[in-house]
Amino acid sequence: MVQNYDYLKKITPESSNLIRGLQAVQGQEGYISDDSILAVAEYFNTPVVETEGVLSFYAQFKRTKPGKFQLCVCDGTACHIKGSTLILDWISTELGIADGETDKEGIFSIETVACLGCCSLAPVLSVNGKVFGNLDRKATMKILKEYKKK
Numbered sequence: 001m002v003q004n005y006d007y008l009k010k011i012t013p014e015s016s017n018l019i020r021g022l023q024a025v026q027g028q029e030g031y032i033s034d035d036s037i038l039a040v041a042e043y044f045n046t047p048v049v050e051t052e053g054v055l056s057f058y059a060q061f062k063r064t065k066p067g068k069f070q071l072c073v074c075d076g077t078a079c080h081i082k083g084s085t086l087i088l089d090w091i092s093t094e095l096g097i098a099d100g101e102t103d104k105e106g107i108f109s110i111e112t113v114a115c116l117g118c119c120s121l122a123p124v125l126s127v128n129g130k131v132f133g134n135l136d137r138k139a140t141m142k143i144l145k146e147y148k149k150k
């Protein structure tokens with residue numbers, strides 16, 4: 001299927017709007033594919049290599065298609081102190097994917113994120129925006145088990 005980028009037409013096609021364009025693509029698609037890079041570069045009249053440079057410079061842009069369930073492991077200060085790296089390890093081991101990856105089936109993706117704003121529940125994990133707190137290994141595995149059933 002050919003991708004439709006009509007939504008970019010709301011943005012003036014100037015190179016100074018390149019980042020806005022990339023944000024629009026990510027908002028729409030959830031990530032920036034190789035095809036999207038070409039489309040954005042053409043629309044904003046910016047060399048592909050420059051567009052790729054902007055993408056790699058800003059951590060906000062994702063190059064991997066997110067899974068059906070996006071697991072965000074908070075690694076803010078409170079969660080880090082309370083073991084967020086362990087949570088990431090448990091999830092990575094269980095799903096066989098590392099931080100920033102999506103599984104082969106496109107079901108789960110994992111990323112570490114900054115403070116989710118509920119530090120009193122640290123350590124915290126969100127799944128498609130739903131927050132789970134006070135996690136230990138058992139609770140984390142239970143969450144994964146529940147989402148595997150969906």
Ligand code: FES
Nearest residue numbers: 074076079115119
């Ligand atoms: S540090 Fe994790 S919710 Fe604030």
